[in-house]
Amino acid sequence: MSSLCLLGVLFLCAPTIFFLVSFAQNYPSTLLTLPLQFHQAFNPLYGEGNIVPYDGNNSVQISMDATTSSGFHSKLMYVHGYFQTSLKLPENYTAGVVVTFYACNNHKYPFYRDEIDFEFLGHIHGQKWLLQTNFYGNGSTNRGREERYELWFDPSEDFHRYGILWTENRITYYVDNVPIRNVKRVDGMGGDFPSKEMSLYGTIWNGSNWATGGGHYKMDLSYGPFVAKYSSFVLNGCPSHPGQCNEYLRISNDLTRGERAQMHAFRQKLMTYSYCYDRKRYVVPLPECVFNSMEFQHLQKFDPWTFGSRK
Numbered sequence: 077m078s079s080l081c082l083l084g085v086l087f088l089c090a091p092t093i094f095f096l097v098s099f100a101q102n103y104p105s106t107l108l109t110l111p112l113q114f115h116q117a118f119n120p121l122y123g124e125g126n127i128v129p130y131d132g133n134n135s136v137q138i139s140m141d142a143t144t145s146s147g148f149h150s151k152l153m154y155v156h157g158y159f160q161t162s163l164k165l166p167e168n169y170t171a172g173v174v175v176t177f178y179a180c181n182n183h184k185y186p187f188y189r190d191e192i193d194f195e196f197l198g199h200i201h202g203q204k205w206l207l208q209t210n211f212y213g214n215g216s217t218n219r220g221r222e223e224r225y226e227l228w229f230d231p232s233e234d235f236h237r238y239g240i241l242w243t244e245n246r247i248t249y250y251v252d253n254v255p256i257r258n259v260k261r262v263d264g265m266g267g268d269f270p271s272k273e274m275s276l277y278g279t280i281w282n283g284s285n286w287a288t289g290g291g292h293y294k295m296d297l298s299y300g301p302f303v304a305k306y307s308s309f310v311l312n313g314c315p316s317h318p319g320q321c322n323e324y325l326r327i328s329n330d331l332t333r334g335e336r337a338q339m340h341a342f343r344q345k346l347m348t349y350s351y352c353y354d355r356k357r358y359v360v361p362l363p364e365c366v367f368n369s370m371e372f373q374h375l376q377k378f379d380p381w382t383f384g385s386r387k
Contacts, residue, residue, distance in 0.1 A: 154275075180192075227346070
């Protein structure tokens with residue numbers, strides 16, 4: 077996703093937006109929110125003609141055709157928070173079509189950017205959809221922290237929720253309130269953990285050179301236009317201005333027992349790649365990596381060439 081952020085091709089398309097009222101200890105579904113209309117919280121980023129609000133300005137669709145792709149960004153920047161959208165992906169053959177939901181500050185810190193993202197990597201007939209998560213801190217793009225997963229549903233058939241919880245010491249990714257990845261900040265990460273204020277984005281763009289099958293399958297415009305629909309957007313964050321916001325200092329640095337069980341069950345069945353177990357890429361795992369034998373065994377069976385045996 078680094079190329080996307082460097083190009084300023086960001087994301088954001090949603091409908092009903094929310095600001096923080098209160099935050100329960102851990103679980104995203106317990107957020108109390110007040111809705112805002114789309115135009116109150118977001119601006120077009122590019123491809124404005126392909127950005128179409130609907131449902132009384134409570135939802136937005138963005139599209140890519142032969143002329144342009146498109147995307148949105150939030151009017152405010154945030155330091156920590158919980159951010160969520162309901163998203164329905166383009167239907168049919170979508171190889172090379174990347175749809176995103178992420179936080180980034182490339183426009184303010186082009187050489188020292190932070191980023192936390194969801195990326196959908198296109199789809200071909202007969203194969204499962206792949207979702208990728210990644211993050212960077214302070215411009216550490218040379219140390220990719222990608223993970224990829226299959227999903228237990230078809231994300232083009234209906235809306236599903238994708239959420240990011242970002243605090244001073246933790247990043248947790250949620251799909252339909254199920255935590256699929258949890259990263260704890262450790263001292264060894266240094267500036268690699270995102271710490272600066274970020275905007276929220278939603279985009280659709282052409283990633284044919286890498287996204288689907290490692291770039292083997294390209295975008296085919298005969299299946300276009302490709303349309304992604306966003307709704308029920310949650311921006312429960314601490315605006316970088318004005319004043320001070322301490323809401324997220326009260327959040328636990330760990331998952332609940334129930335959340336951990338959900339996450340392990342997901343990862344031991346549906347994770348297809350994790351940089352933490354890729355010894356061909358990182359001979360010494362990066363400092364935040366925590367070895368889980370069940371995850372490792374699953375990845376070995378899924379892709380024995382990449383993951384081999386752990387010494």
